[in-house]
Amino acid sequence: xxxxxxxxxxxxxxxxxxxxxxxxxxxxxxxxxxxxxxxxxxxxxxxxxxxxxxxxxxxxxxxxxxxxxxxxxxxxxxxxxxxxxxxxxxxxxxxxxxxxxxxxxxxxxxxxxxxxxxxxxxxxxxxxxxxxxxxxxxxxxxxxxxxxxxxxxxxxxxxxxxxxxxxxxxxxxxxxxxxx
Amino acid sequence: xxxxxxxxxxxxxxxxxxxxxxxxxxxxxxxxxxxxxxxxxxxxxxxxxxxxxxxxxxxxxxxxxxxxxxxxxxxxxxxxxxxxxxxxxxxxxxxxxxxxxxxxxxxxxxxxxxxxxxxxxxxxxxxxxxxxxxxxxxxxxxxxxxxxxxxxxxxxxxxxxxxxxxxxxxxxxxxxxxxxxxxxxxxxxxxxxxxxxxxxxxxxxxxxxxxxxxxxxxxxxxxxxxxxxxxxxxxxxxxxxxxxxxxxxxxxxxxxxxxxxxxxxxxxxxxxxxxxxxxxxxxxxxxxxxxxxxxxxxxxxxxxxxxxxxxxxxxxxxxxxxxxxxxxxxxxxxxxxxxxxxxxxxxxxxxxxxxxxxxxxxxxxxxxxx
Numbered sequence: 001x002x003x004x005x006x007x008x009x010x011x012x013x014x015x016x017x018x019x020x021x022x023x024x025x026x027x028x029x030x031x032x033x034x035x036x037x038x039x040x041x042x043x044x045x046x047x048x049x050x051x052x053x054x055x056x057x058x059x060x061x062x063x064x065x066x067x068x069x070x071x072x073x074x075x076x077x078x079x080x081x082x083x084x085x086x087x088x089x090x091x092x093x094x095x096x097x098x099x100x101x102x103x104x105x106x107x108x109x110x111x112x113x114x115x116x117x118x119x120x121x122x123x124x125x126x127x128x129x130x131x132x133x134x135x136x137x138x139x140x141x142x143x144x145x146x147x148x149x150x151x152x153x154x155x156x157x158x159x160x161x162x163x164x165x166x167x168x169x170x171x172x173x174x175x176x177x178x179x180x
Numbered sequence: 181x182x183x184x185x186x187x188x189x190x191x192x193x194x195x196x197x198x199x200x201x202x203x204x205x206x207x208x209x210x211x212x213x214x215x216x217x218x219x220x221x222x223x224x225x226x227x228x229x230x231x232x233x234x235x236x237x238x239x240x241x242x243x244x245x246x247x248x249x250x251x252x253x254x255x256x257x258x259x260x261x262x263x264x265x266x267x268x269x270x271x272x273x274x275x276x277x278x279x280x281x282x283x284x285x286x287x288x289x290x291x292x293x294x295x296x297x298x299x300x301x302x303x304x305x306x307x308x309x310x311x312x313x314x315x316x317x318x319x320x321x322x323x324x325x326x327x328x329x330x331x332x333x334x335x336x337x338x339x340x341x342x343x344x345x346x347x348x349x350x351x352x353x354x355x356x357x358x359x360x361x362x363x364x365x366x367x368x369x370x371x372x373x374x375x376x377x378x379x380x381x382x383x384x385x386x387x388x389x390x391x392x393x394x395x396x397x398x399x400x401x402x403x404x405x406x407x408x409x410x411x412x413x414x415x416x417x418x419x420x421x422x423x424x425x426x427x428x429x430x431x432x433x434x435x436x437x438x439x440x441x442x443x444x445x446x447x448x449x450x451x452x453x454x455x456x457x458x459x460x461x462x463x464x465x466x467x468x469x470x471x472x473x474x475x476x477x478x479x480x481x482x483x484x485x486x487x488x489x490x491x492x493x494x495x496x497x498x499x500x501x502x503x504x505x506x507x508x509x510x511x512x513x514x515x516x517x518x519x520x521x522x523x524x525x526x527x528x529x530x531x532x533x534x535x536x537x538x539x540x541x542x543x544x545x546x547x548x549x550x
Contacts, residue, residue, distance in 0.1 A: 009400070012513065019512040023220045030219070046224040 056137055056166025061121045063138040064112055064151075065159035065170075067131050074157055076131040078105040082123035090116035091123060107153060114141055115149035136170060137162025190296055195281070198300040201496070202280045206444040207242045209503060214241065216504065217511045249437035257329055257430045264327035269431070269438035272320030276445040279313035282306035283452045284368050285495045286462045287469070289488040298462070298492060299368060306367035307359065310453060311352055314409060317442065318344040321411075321418070321427050324439070328430040336426030339518060340411055340418035346525030347408035347415075353533035354401040357540040358457050361394050371461030375468075385475035388465055391458035395540070399458045401533045406450035407509060408525065412443055414513035415521055451502035459498050462491035 004010050029043035047054045056062075067075045078095035096108035123132050136159045143149045160170035215238060218225025229240040256265060283306070286298030303309050318341050325337015359365055362373035370391075378389040392399050408415040419426035428439045455461055466474050467490060471482040482490070516524065 012509075015512050016508060019220050020508055022222065023216065023508070026219045026222060043222075044218070044224045045222050048224070 053167060056162070058135070058166065060137070060166060061119045061124075061134040062162070062168075063114075063136045063141055063159065064117075064123070064132055064134050064156060065136050065161070066110060066153065066156040067133060068157060072157075074107060074110070074131060074153065075129050076107050076110060076127075077103060077129055078107040078110075079128065081126040081128060082132060085122045085126040087120060087122065088116045088118045090114070110153040110156065111150050112156065113150050115143075115146055133161070135161045137166045137168040138170070186294075190294070194296070194298070195300045198280055198283075198285065199277070201285070202277060202445055202448050205448045205499065205503065206441055209444045209447060209507075210242045210245065210440075211239055212503065212507055213510075214238065216507050220508070220511055246437070249434045252433040254433040254435065255430070259329035260430065261327040261329070264323045265430075266435070268320045268324035268327060269435045269442070270320070271323060272317055272442040273438045273445065275313050275316035275320065276442045276449060279310050279446075279449045280452055281313075282309045282367055283449075283456050284371060284461060286488050286492040287372075290484050297368065298488065302368070303366070305365045307355060307365050307370075307457075310367075310449070311348065311355075314351075314446070314449065315344070315348050317446065320442070324431065325427040328427070330430050332424040333427050333429045335424050336418045336420070336429065339420075340427055342518075343408055343411065343415060343418060343521060343525070346522060346530070347405045350405035350525055350529035350533055351402060351409060353530060353537060354398045354405060355457065356537045357395045357398040357533075358391050360537070360540050360544060361391070367456050367461070371456055371463060374460040375463045385466075385473075388460060388463060390460040390463070395458065395536070397536045398533065398540075399454075401529050401536065402458070403454060403506075405525070405529050405533075406454065407506065408521065410443055410446040410450055410506075412447065413510045414516050416515055417518050417521060420515070447503060447506055448499065451499045451506060454502050455495065455498040459502070461498075462495040464490055464494045467491070 026043045029041050032038040032041075033043055069075050077098075078093055080093060080095070083091045083093050090113040092109065092111040092113070093107050094109040095105045098104055098106040119134070121134055124134055138159070141149070141151075158170065160168075162168050215225045217223075225238060226241045227235055227238040229235070229238060229244040231240055256262065281300040282303050284297070284299035289296045289298055301309075321340040321344070322337045325333045325335075325340070328334070358370065362370045364370055364373070374388060374390050376389045377383070377385045378387040378393055387393060411418050417423075419428075428436055431439065466472050467482075467487060469484065469487060471487065472478075472480040474480075
């Protein structure tokens with residue numbers, strides 16, 4: 001070590017200069033932000049999470065949704081591809097006869113157990129009808145019970161795709177048992 | 181002063197001011213610690229505690245902390261010494277609180293035919309009293325370490341004792357230079373001495389004779405040793421959150437809170453001492469007893485209570501600035517290892533402060549004649 005480093009005091013002063021510079025620059029930015037309303041340069045890198053979300057990538061795999069036809073019924077034809085490919089066995093489908101002969105089948109039940117789901121996205125890739133997607137941008141779906149983690153067809157059909165920077169556009173449904 | 185009701189009231193007021201000042205500063209420091217570190221590290225810091233939706237930059241967090249600590253379980257380990265275990269935090273916090281009593285926060289206030297010294301207790305050896313009280317704090321820490329019946333607590337207590345002794349010695353030795361320059365152990369006299377101009381034959385009346393100008397090496401040594409005496413980062417190996425939790429490992433609830441408070445109050449005391457000894461205490465530059473007398477000849481006459489008020493405000497401001505600086509150091513430097521801090525204390529700070537005393541003595545003799 002050089003003498004200057006062994007002596008410690010000069011190095012301490014340099015370090016203090018760095019941190020003090022950060023302090024005063026950020027303080028000035030916060031003042032500009034809160035007092036003068038200039039919000040061009042943020043004073044902190046923090047995202048105030050529940051109110052502010054950081055932008056998500058469009059490739060993000062978030063909560064599933066079932067894509068609707070124009071009449072609002074699911075596009076899914078209950079071919080069981082997703083149920084078969086799912087490595088976590090978290091999809092449960094009950095098929096039923098569709099009144100339209102060309103469509104043949106529709107899911108009477110379509111449940112996803114999110115407590116088991118590993119978010120691999122295989123179901124989305126396996127689907128021949130583009131009927132299931134993982135683009136809602138919703139990441140908050142915890143529950144106080146295992147039952148609350150099972151999302152049914154009606155819930156999944158009601159979800160909307162996320163906005164351009166990944167902000168969810170559908171209301172995040174909170175199951176009753178999630179409220180403490 | 182005769183023990184009349186008015187005299188008693190004034191004495192009570194002086195003590196109450198100091199107590200309130202120290203406790204408020206100590207409480208505020210928990211907020212400053214969070215917010216200042218956040219601003220230094222490009223973060224926002226604690227801002228969620230609110231009353232009726234009012235957040236006030238997180239100023240309610242100390243309040244929320246106090247409520248949390250008071251409502252937590254007060255746990256007593258099975259093999260702990262009940263009396264010592266309970267007594268330890270009180271010894272720690274009381275010795276830190278009373279240490280501020282001898283530090284003056286203003287000159288005399290002349291009102292109603294009385295001369296009130298703005299100081300909780302007038303002592304002619306005030307510095308020694310402050311050191312005695314600061315050293316008493318180590319007893320609380322050692323008691324806590326011993327009474328917890330926990331090896332880590334004992335280790336922390338030993339480390340704290342070793343650290344505080346090495347720091348106290350360096351503090352005492354570095355102060356001697358100041359006491360020699362101003363020729364007194366009375367804090368009030370030292371601060372009055374700092375109002376005089378520094379080297380008037382060279383600088384005129386421009387530079388006040390503050391301790392930081394006359395005793396710069398002592399200032400640096402004192403600040404380093406003072407940080408060690410508060411047991412905070414970079415000298416926090418008695419706690420060492422990542423290795424041994426330290427002497428308060430078995431404490432919970434408000435007893436733990438009192439140890440934390442003692443640390444913060446000690447920071448305020450060190451800041452107050454630094455202000456009083458090196459930054460001119462309550463002195464405002466160019467402010468005499470009857471108003472401003474600027475070195476370029478202008479004068480502004482002020483009433484005596486107004487002068488006293490300005491001096492008290494100056495003292496509070498200086499203490500706040502020193503607290504800020506101590507926090508800056510605390511959030512910049514990493515922790516010393518135990519042996520590194522011991523080497524710094526006994527082989528660095530202590531000999532250097534003795535050297536400073538000798539050099540000061542030589543200069544004083546050469547300057548004033550024997």
